[in-house]
Amino acid sequence: MRLLVVLPTYNEVLNVDSMLRTLRTVVPDAHVLVVDDASPDRTADAAQTMADALGQIDVLRRQGKGGLGGAYREGFTWGIDNGYTRFVEIDCDFSHDPHALPSLLAAAENHEVVIGSRYVPGGQIPQWKYSRRLLSRGGNQYAAILLGLRVADSTAGYRVYSLSALEKIKYQSVRADGYGFQIEMTYRARRGGASIIEVPISFRDRQLGESKMSSSIVYEALWLVTKWAMQRPFKRRLNPVK
Helix, strand or coil, X not given: CCXXXXXXXXXXXXXXXXXXXXXXXXXXXXXXXXXXXXXXXXXHHHHHHHHHHHCCEEEEECCCCCCHHHHHHHHHHHHHHCCCCEEEECCCCCCECHHHHHHHHHHXXXXXXXXXXXXXXXXXXXXXXXXXXXXXXXXXXXXXXXXXXXXXXXXXXXXXXXXXXXXXXXXXXXXXXXXXXXXXXXXXXHHHCCCEEEEECEECCCCCCCCCCCHXXXXXXXXXXXXXXXXXXXXXXXXXXX
């Protein structure tokens, strides 16, 4: 197994040094690819300094703010071109605890898609208010019911994909971003017959820097789920994704 951690960044100069040091400690054999969307705070430069100091880190500098989905698509392609066979998605802001990564990787030994889930037994969101938790849980249930996902946390961004899963998903043609990207990847994985498992995690709000979440990301996800659900009756559920 050759493991690549894909780490999208935009204005994460306050977090990137600590995240890269932590990843090097937690998964010392993994390679890390920082995919930076032309951060004006010079996140990419900070990441390159850490790459020179720690090794096993590359920095992919994109030309503009192309979004989360685009960053992951480019990161996966870079990894496949360089011979990697497992791929980690993780946020740079420590909302995903890197120390939980070994438990996800253990599950990846027997499954093609591993989702770090807030909504399976043992999952936690200790800092969220009830109203925010209700909105998130409701959105996930909406997607699960309409799309037949059989997944409790399809919007989760802490994941491990095998190469075989990415091939079944046909990730290069995924066009959604934000929450929508994660839901579409889950939907395609399920339709393609990939084995999926959820592993409980504790999700925490960032302590440093500014959140990238916006109402437009939420609305995009809801619209896409509704559109895909309307298309489902006219296609066999397990047809290959076009």
